[in-house]
Each structure stands twice: as structure tokens, then as C-alpha cells.
Amino acid sequence: MLHVMTVVGARPQFIKAAVLSRKVRTKKFSEIIKETIVHTGQHYDEMMSDVFFRQMGIPQPDFNLGVGSGNHGEVTAKMLQGIETLILELKPDLVMVYGDTNSTLAGALAASKLHIPIAHVEAGLRSYMMVMPEEQNRRITDHLSTWLFCPTQVAVKNLEKEGITNNGSCKPDVDNKAVLVCGDIMYEAYLYYKDKALMEGGAIVQLIEKPFVLLTLHRAENTDNPERLSSIFEALNQFKTYPIVFPAHPRTRKCMEKMNIEIAKNIHLIDPVGYFDMLSLENDCEFIITDSGGVQKEAYFAGKMCITLRDSTEWVELVEEGWNIVTGTDKTKILNALQVCSQGEKGNNVKLYGDGNTSDIILNSILKNVEILRDFVPQDDKQTSS
Ligand code: UD1
Numbered sequence: 001m002l003h004v005m006t007v008v009g010a011r012p013q014f015i016k017a018a019v020l021s022r023k024v025r026t027k028k029f030s031e032i033i034k035e036t037i038v039h040t041g042q043h044y045d046e047m048m049s050d051v052f053f054r055q056m057g058i059p060q061p062d063f064n065l066g067v068g069s070g071n072h073g074e075v076t077a078k079m080l081q082g083i084e085t086l087i088l089e090l091k092p093d094l095v096m097v098y099g100d101t102n103s104t105l106a107g108a109l110a111a112s113k114l115h116i117p118i119a120h121v122e123a124g125l126r127s128y129m130m131v132m133p134e135e136q137n138r139r140i141t142d143h144l145s146t147w148l149f150c151p152t153q154v155a156v157k158n159l160e161k162e163g164i165t166n167n168g169s170c171k172p173d174v175d176n177k178a179v180l181v182c183g184d185i186m187y188e189a190y191l192y193y194k195d196k197a198l199m200e201g202g203a204i205v206q207l208i209e210k211p212f213v214l215l216t217l218h219r220a221e222n223t224d225n226p227e228r229l230s231s232i233f234e235a236l237n238q239f240k241t242y243p244i245v246f247p248a249h250p251r252t253r254k255c256m257e258k259m260n261i262e263i264a265k266n267i268h269l270i271d272p273v274g275y276f277d278m279l280s281l282e283n284d285c286e287f288i289i290t291d292s293g294g295v296q297k298e299a300y301f302a303g304k305m306c307i308t309l310r311d312s313t314e315w316v317e318l319v320e321e322g323w324n325i326v327t328g329t330d331k332t333k334i335l336n337a338l339q340v341c342s343q344g345e346k347g348n349n350v351k352l353y354g355d356g357n358t359s360d361i362i363l364n365s366i367l368k369n370v371e372i373l374r375d376f377v378p379q380d381d382k383q384t385s386s
């Protein structure tokens with residue numbers, strides 16, 4: 001039995017882990033893999049955490065470290081300590097981490113120090129802006145990981161530039177890496193939950209005046225910088241073509257209050273919504289404005305244009321294929337992009353993020369590469385390898 005410890009803690013990680021944790025519990029894998037879920041407690045509000053476990057049927061975490069909010073060093077240290085204690089006690093064969101949050105970094109660092117192999121899902125993404133906490137977290141995690149599950153070939157190339165390549169005969173240690181293209185785990189989540197989400201989450205869009213535009217905003221580089229935050233809302237406040245629905249991350253709401261940011265009457269600031277409501281909003285909106293990583297991809301899944309309020313994006317293929325306009329926080333650029341998107345512009349009809357079987361590829365690859373489990377590998381699945 002392979003014992004996998006999954007470390008999650010922030011909203012997008014619950015969504016990414018949902019499909020994999022479900023797959024681990026299917027008949028095919030449940031006899032050969034056991035999963036322990038560790039929630040660091042980085043996100044803790046009902047609408048930032050519990051709602052996802054409930055709606056998406058994610059198994060309740062076996063442990064919640066309850067670290068809460070604080071400075072980066074403080075919370076990462078608390079997570080590191082808590083995860084280390086659990087690893088020492090439970091002795092997992094593998095630690096699975098997702099994305100690029102402080103919870104990702106803490107999981108990877110704790111495992112690496114104890115020589116436990118790490119599987120990083122959503123490996124190889126780069127913004128090339130080391131000032132971003134996410135860029136620091138993902139780079140360190142990639143360099144510590146044994147399995148690097150990349151959503152695209154672009155991510156594989158990014159890793160190559162840093163000397164991280166597939167050595168083909170992976171044994172579980174940090175110097176022998178398996179780099180694989182497995183498609184995007186959020187695409188699989190989207191395909192798996194979409195129908196249910198549109199049925200159950202539809203209620204929110206009944207309450208909203210249509211047509212509308214969807215906005216999310218939470219990245220530290222925007223919310224914590226008064227100039228950037230003001231510039232974003234100076235642009236958005238001038239946009240009168242459609243109402244804007246804005247489910248605001250608690251961080252953003254706090255920063256807007258502190259900085260006395262005023263918003264136009266057609267911007268409807270609401271609490272964060274659950275995943276099902278979010279997919280419904282994405283499905284029914286005209287286009288999306290965001291600084292989120294996940295929402296940029298979901299815009300494309302839903303066939304919607306996206307304006308990205310960041311200076312660069314990791315998801316470069318969305319820009320190349322015409323689905324994403326990266327504006328940063330420059331007022332003129334934002335207003336121009338709003339005009340383009342209001343005219344109904346669309347990107348190219350291309351498939352960018354795999355076939356929606358990412359969790360199968362990940363689990364099969366891990367099982368095939370763990371020598372002790374070779375005899376137990378399911379024989380019926382194909383695997384894509386770079
Ligand atoms: C974190 C990730 C970011 C990711 C985002 C997803 C890091 C460094 N950043 O950013 O990459 O895009 O999660 O949503 O890990 N807060 C609450 N309630 C909660 C959670 C947070 O009120 O349940 C507030 C607190 O004031 C907290 C602030 O939000 O200080 C920021 O939370 P934090 O987890 O530090 O970072 P995020 O901005 O959520």
C-alpha cells in the first residue's frame with residue numbers, strides 16, 4: 001500500500017486536490033493507495049475552505065493544523081513544524097503538493113528535509129518575477145520535488161532551463177526526477193463538476209442582472225499596493241457598458257477598506273462564492289477580469305475572454321491563443337482591453353490543457369515509478385511522458 005500525504009491549505013488547492021482525492025478512493029486505486037489529507041488551515045473562513053469540501057465531496061482532512069493568517073515566515077514556519085510532526089508520526093511514502101502557496105512550500109520543505117519524495121502538481125510554471133511569493137514557492141518546490149507534473153510542454157521547457165529534466169528511470173529521491181506532462185488538474189475538475197455546478201450554482205446567476213462581467217482580485221502585488229489598487233479601480237469605475245460582479249477575497253475587501261477605495265455603482269462587491277456559484281458566474285458572464293491564476297484558465301474553459309490585471313502570466317499559451325489580455329494595472333491598457341472584450345472578441349479554438357485525465361496520469365505514473373509497487377500497477381492505462 002502506497003501512503004500518500006496530501007498537503008492543502010488554500011482555496012485553489014482544495015479545487016485541484018478534489019479530483020485526485022476522489023480518484024484515489026475509486027476501486028481501481030483504493031486497494032493500492034491510501035491518502036492522508038493535511039489541511040494547513042491557511043484558509044479557514046467557511047467560504048474560503050469548508051464550502052469546497054462540502055460541495056465537491058472532498059474527504060474531510062485527517063488533520064487541520066489551524067495555522068491561520070500572519071506574516072509569510074510566521075505561517076510557513078508553523079506549517080513546516082506541523083507537517084514535520086505528522087510526517088515523522090505517519091511515515092508517508094510520498095508527499096503530494098499543489099500549486100504555489102505557502103502551504104505548498106511548507107509541505108515540500110518538510111518532506112524534503114525528511115527525505116520523503118515529493119510530487120508537485122502544477123509544476124514548471126514561471127512568471128519570472130521573484131518578488132511574487134508564488135514564484136518563490138513554486139521554484140523552491142520544483143527543485144525539491146521528485147515528480148514534477150506539468151500542465152503543458154511550456155512548463156516542461158521552463159524546468160529544462162533550470163536544469164530540471166526527466167531522467168526516465170525515476171527512483172524516489174530528489175536527484176532523480178520524473179518530469180511529465182499530464183494536462184491541467186483544474187481542467188479535469190472543471191469537466192467533472194461543471195454540469196452539477198451549473199445546476200446547483202445556477203441560483204446565483206438568477207439574482208444577477210445580465211449581461212454582466214465577472215471580476216476577481218486578490219494578488220498581494222495588487223491588493224497591498226495603493227497605487228496599483230487605485231489604478232485598477234480608476235479604470236473599472238469608468239466602465240459603464242456592463243455591471244461588474246465582484247466576489248471579493250477577504251484580503252481584498254480589507255485592503256479596499258483600509259485604502260478607502262471607492263467603487264462605481266455598477267460594481268457589485270459580494271462575499272467570496274463557492275466553486276459551483278463561481279463556475280455558474282463564469283459560464284454566464286460576458287467576460288472576466290482577474291488576477292487569479294486559476295480563474296484565467298477557467299475563463300478559457302468557459303469560452304470567455306479574460307483581462308489579467310498582472311504584469312505577466314504563467315499561462316502564456318492563453319495569451320498566445322488570444323484568450324487573455326495581460327494589462328497589468330495601467331489604466332489605459334485596462335480600458336482598451338475592456339473595449340476589446342466588450343466587442344465580443346474571442347481566442348482561437350484550440351485545446352491547451354490535455355484530455356481531462358490528469359489524475360489518472362499522475363497516479364499511474366507514481367505507481368509505475370515506485371519500485372516496490374511495480375507488481376501492483378494497473379495495466380490498462382496509458383501515460384504521457386516528456
Ligand atoms: C494565498 C496564496 C495565493 C493564492 C491565494 C488563493 C500564498 C503566499 N498566497 O493568498 O498564491 O492565489 O491564496 O486564494 O500562499 N483571509 C481571511 N480568511 C481566510 C483566508 C484569508 O480573512 O479564510 C485574509 C487574512 O486577512 C489574510 C489574508 O486574507 O491575512 C491573506 O491570506 P493568505 O492566505 O496569507 O494569502 P492569500 O492572499 O489568500
Ligand code: UDP
Pocket residue numbers: 011012015216218247248271272273274275276278279291292293294295298
Ligand atoms: N473561486 C471560487 N470562489 C470565488 C473566487 C474563486 O470558488 O469567490 C475559485 C475559482 O473558480 C478557481 C479558484 O477559486 O477555481 C481560483 O483560486 P484563487 O483565485 O483564489 O487563487 P489562484 O488560482 O490565483 O491561486
